Amino acid sequence: MKSKEIKDAALKYFTIHGYEGASLSQIAEEAGVKKQSIYAHFKGKDDLFLQVLRDAKETELSSKLQYFNHVGSQNPKEDLYGYLRLAIDLFQKNEHLKFWLRMSFFPPAHLAKEIEKEVIDIIEKEQRILESIFQTWLDAKVIADNLAKTLTYAFLGVVDSIMLELVYGNDEKRLKEKLEASWTVFWRGISLQ
Amino acid sequence: MKSKEIKDAALKYFTIHGYEGASLSQIAEEAGVKKQSIYAHFKGKDDLFLQVLRDAKETELSSKLQYFNHVGSQNPKEDLYGYLRLAIDLFQKNEHLKFWLRMSFFPPAHLAKEIEKEVIDIIEKEQRILESIFQTWLDAKVIADNLAKTLTYAFLGVVDSIMLELVYGNDEKRLKEKLEASWTVFWRGISLQ
DNA sequence: GTCTATAGCGAGATAGAC
């Protein structure tokens, strides 16, 4: 059963070279099979790609859901900061998140519609979790009295900026400094005075 | 002289499909020439790509430099917010910025080193401008007394998050809301209390 | 399910007439 090896290799090369730039022969070689054997497991390149995409989505989503189920939302500051660290961890530990980001931003044109559906689904789920968390804190007057949506968007902006720095990915020191800077200003910006 | 038409078409297809996904025959058709004619103007696909890259860099850099030469740095709040609006404008008016972002994040592997040099150059220039502006304001005690670098990184984080929302690019309303949220929290976070 | 063999296509690139 070489199915997992093929998907792992596909994830790697789709991430590095994009859909069009990755070839089935590269993927097969990395997986230790002949390229024609791929067709015993997948209908074709599109099918392989979409299965890898769904795995990546599943991995990302479950990691994030697990995080918020685990933390008790008792310490807002620590929990939110921990979420940023989690995102950095996920990115650096396995390739799923980098693959996911690449395909979210620049999907292969002929699969754009299908990919967009998955992307919107995950974005909405993340947003809803954060909104409910911010709402809880608003009710408890822990942070500045404002709309949960504004806080969510501002925080998602911090998440995005960290993601982007990870994608650039050539400077650990700069990543750390940008994280600290964004986080410091964000927390100051939402705190009660 | 079809050179400009070829570069315009190349910019378009490199942006939509990436380096590997864009074909010279598509580009030639869009430019109104046969694909073999491209070789009268460019040594090959790499050469065409790198010339388009340098044009895009030039366009982006000069727009941003011009902005900060134009505004007098008398009104920090308005000037910084204007910079965010400028980035949105640049992105929506022409394709250079989207092309630039795609190639910054996910360069074709065999040209990654050359592209990275250009990317770092532009990032450092933008950063230096912002740092000097924040320093001027720090000296004038207009904003919270802190290091110019922290403020610059936090602001660049806001810029990045807006860029990323533009790249996703399917929701004008969401873009506006994220801009307002990030900007509101950022400004509150750096203001004197 | 994995292999060998091969089809069919489109890619980037070159040669040479005009």
Added chain:
DNA sequence: GTCTATCTCGCTATAGAC
């Protein structure tokens, strides 16, 4: 500088033996 014609290569995908 633009064209027609052509080369070579690597790609996705299929057929059929084991």
